[in-house]
Amino acid sequence: MSRQPTPSGESKRSRCVLVTGCSSGIGHAAAHTLVRRGWRVFATARREEDLARLTEEGLEVLRLELDSSDSIAACVEQLLERSGGRLDALFNNAAYGQPGAVEDLSRDVLRAQLETNVLGTHELTTRLIPVMREQGSGRIVQNSSVLGFAALPYRGAYVCSKFALEGLTDTLRQELCGSGIHVSLIEPGPITSRFRENAYRAFLANIDTEHSYHRDTYRSVEARLAGKEASSGGVFTLGADAVVTKLVHALESRRPKARYYVTLPTHLFGMLKRLLSSRGMDRILLASTRDERKGV
Numbered sequence: 001m002s003r004q005p006t007p008s009g010e011s012k013r014s015r016c017v018l019v020t021g022c023s024s025g026i027g028h029a030a031a032h033t034l035v036r037r038g039w040r041v042f043a044t045a046r047r048e049e050d051l052a053r054l055t056e057e058g059l060e061v062l063r064l065e066l067d068s069s070d071s072i073a074a075c076v077e078q079l080l081e082r083s084g085g086r087l088d089a090l091f092n093n094a095a096y097g098q099p100g101a102v103e104d105l106s107r108d109v110l111r112a113q114l115e116t117n118v119l120g121t122h123e124l125t126t127r128l129i130p131v132m133r134e135q136g137s138g139r140i141v142q143n144s145s146v147l148g149f150a151a152l153p154y155r156g157a158y159v160c161s162k163f164a165l166e167g168l169t170d171t172l173r174q175e176l177c178g179s180g181i182h183v184s185l186i187e188p189g190p191i192t193s194r195f196r197e198n199a200y201r202a203f204l205a206n207i208d209t210e211h212s213y214h215r216d217t218y219r220s221v222e223a224r225l226a227g228k229e230a231s232s233g234g235v236f237t238l239g240a241d242a243v244v245t246k247l248v249h250a251l252e253s254r255r256p257k258a259r260y261y262v263t264l265p266t267h268l269f270g271m272l273k274r275l276l277s278s279r280g281m282d283r284i285l286l287a288s289t290r291d292e293r294k295g296v
Contacts, residue, residue: 016040016083021094023050025193029240066120076127089139092121097199098157100207101214109206117161137180141250142169146189150269184250189263190237200225
């Protein structure tokens with residue numbers, strides 16, 4: 001990984017960062033990379049077995065369940081107690097994807113998606129902004145997705161959550177202008193992780209495939225989530241380090257960007273969204289999922 005410039009007047013060893021969703025994938029890679037770069041990393045996870053494993057790996061851990069305000073409050077209290085009341089950066093990475101056609105999403109299922117991906121992330125962020133305001137500096141980095149600006153079929157709950165996160169983040173960036181707190185979005189496309197594995201569990205738990213109009217297509221969706229591509233993701237998939245490279249720039253550059261695209265699909269869809277009409281963009285996005293929607 002290329003070395004990025006660090007802000008003048010700051011000691012890397014004294015800087016603290018909270019990284020959410022560190023049990024695997026992007027969060028796990030980010031935590032270990034930032035430790036190697038001299039950051040004091042507080043890594044979060046939900047499950048006790050993951051916390052134990054991360055501790056064995058040499059990370060400082062905090063339990064965090066984004067669906068619970070009590071858990072968020074306890075995490076922030078422990079964090080500030082350990083860090084001496086200071087936090088230099090927050091990387092909001094924890095999230096999951098709920099597959100399924102929009103018409104098959106119950107209110108409770110959609111609410112659960114938003115609780116984790118938007119509302120919990122929002123509550124954690126707002127609890128930590130005063131700390132950064134008082135010290136006059138900070139970095140907030142939100143891990144979004146190509147699906148934060150380009151919708152694809154059968155991913156409506158996740159798309160909804162990432163569109164909402166991007167809107168909140170764009171507004172927050174404007175409201176924090178001049179505060180010394182920089183806000184950035186990272187927008188990955190397909191990344192090697194356990195994301196599909198976790199999405200498959202949510203699909204099986206919450207979508208009634210047999211009584212759905214989309215049941216034939218769901219066979220294809222299930223094959224994609226459960227098959228060999230569940231971990232590799234296909235030809236355009238990059239490793240988690242591709243996201244971490246952007247994260248390092250967002251945290252350490254003197255002039256962090258508002259947005260960081262990661263993977264070819266993100267760059268391509270971002271360009272096309274600026275050039276095409278909504279109907280034209282729909283045709284491209286539908287074409288990209290044609291095989292999935294044929295059913296099997």
